Amino acid sequence: xxxxxxxxxxxxxxxxxxxxxxxxxxxxxxxxxxxxxxxxxxxxxxxxxxxxxxxxxxxxxxxxxxxxxxxxxxxxxxxxxxxxxxxxxxxxxxxxxxxxxxxxxxxxxxxxxxxxxxxxxxxxxxxx
Numbered sequence: 121x122x123x124x125x126x127x128x129x130x131x132x133x134x135x136x137x138x139x140x141x142x143x144x145x146x147x148x149x150x151x152x153x154x155x156x157x158x159x160x161x162x163x164x165x166x167x168x169x170x171x172x173x174x175x176x177x178x179x180x181x182x183x184x185x186x187x188x189x190x191x192x193x194x195x196x197x198x199x200x201x202x203x204x205x206x207x208x209x210x211x212x213x214x215x216x217x218x219x220x221x222x223x224x225x226x227x228x229x230x231x232x233x234x235x236x237x238x239x240x241x242x243x244x245x246x247x248x
Contacts, residue, residue: 134173136160150189162189183207197221 121128124142131137131144136153138145147153147160150170154161162168163175168184169191170176178184178191181200185192194200194207197220201208209221215230215237224230224237227245231238 181207195220 121130122137122142122144123129129137129144134152135144135146137143151160151162152170152175153159163170167175167177168186168189169178170189178200181194181198182191183194183200183206184190197209197213198207199210200206209216213221213223215222215224215235217235222230222237228237228239230236
């Protein structure tokens with residue numbers, strides 16, 4: 121509780137007490153009040169998304185957009201990879217094409233220039 125010169129006030133989380141204006145305030149959008157530094161800051165990289173109450177990671181299969189400071193869904197067929205901090209094709213459909221992630225079944229192989237599954241030429245075998 122804080123004294124504003126007339127009454128005691130309680131700031132509800134995520135508000136903070138402004139000692140200059142003697143009132144509760146909200147941080148700017150997508151920022152949270154850092155008590156030790158006594159200032160509003162963006163969330164740390166480990167938990168970059170501010171959900172309105174606290175800093176956290178994005179929900180499943182969503183990527184944190186550093187420009188808009190929002191979580192955006194991975195494109196269709198992709199999954200979020202924590203180690204790469206990116207949306208990637210899943211292991212069971214590892215090849216990325218303009219239309220999505222695909223899997224090539226033997227005896228076909230993935231051709232990078234055409235971004236499609238192709239058959240080996242007659243009388244040849246695919247050697248990964």
